Amino acid sequence: MIDKKKVRLIAGCMRWGIWGYKMDKPGYQEMIQSCLDVGITTFDHADIYGDHTTEAEFGTAWRDMDIKREDIELISKCGIKLESKYGLKSYDNSKQYILDSVDQSLADLQTDYLDLLLIHRPSPLMDPEVLAEAVTALKKAGKLKQFGVSNFTTAQMTLLSKYVDIAVNQIELSPIRTAAFVDGTLDYMQTNDIQTQAWSPLALSQDLAELTTKKAQREQRITAVAEKNNWTRAELSLLFLKHHPAGIRPIIGTTKPERIKAAAETMKKSLTDEQWFEIWTAVKGQKVA
Secondary structure (H helix, E strand, C coil): CCCCCCCCCEEECCCCCCCCCCCCHHHHHHHHHHHHHCCCCEEECCCCHHHHCHHHHHHHHHHCCCCCHHHCEEEEEECEECHHHHCCCEECCCHHHHHHHHHHHHHHHCCCCEEEEEECCCCCCCCHHHHHHHHHHHHHCCCEEEEEEECCCHHHHHHHCCCCCCCEEEEECECCECHHHHCCHHHHHHHCCCEEEEECCCCCCCCHHHCCHHHHHHHHHHHHHHHHCCCCHHHHHHHHHHCCCCCCEEEECCCCHHHHHHHHHHCCCCCCHHHHHHHHHHHHCCCCC
């Protein structure tokens, strides 16, 4: 079961397959083992990753390894329909769609249950009572341990939580994506014991020549703080998130074993409140009021 309190890295699998690095079975197995070697046991998936192929590739890989199911946590997401399969990209939070998506993910991942299912995006047509019926049915059937959401606002979480318990909200959060720190999202999640999982937590800088002047200046300020404190840009990002009292769990999307190891080592470190605000000030380009 997903631990809602412990700060741990999550391995993001979106780019393991054809949407990114096109790893073969030995490549998947190397990545899985590299994660386990440094204590990363949670793997983040979605039904649509790799145009509905990545979960099956992962399932085939891990099942041929000496891994007990209870020693890993599998996350999947559903609710987005792709053009390649449905002709029109849209959202679907209906009961039957959720049930069918989970059954397919279980078959692809070669497991009897998910540790966590997330609704990938909130649909404007979401019926919270119907969605809750699907979650209740999945839990009753032993196919699901915990339920959560992804990219939900506080208002959407408030509505849905009237009908079903929300364990997690997976949101974009990093030193350059800071809205949730001040718009009430993290406050709401802490108040209601909802774990924060951060996608794209590193938000690594692009080629400065490709950025607008304002963004390039921001990246230069952040880089200066990292260099002053002897951090890499990735270390700065992870430490910034780790320091927050919400217990944020970053989802790391790298497929380089050495970067997985470096991220795990970073999570053993800490920074001071002053250093956190130094990063904040660099990001905003001005002192706090």
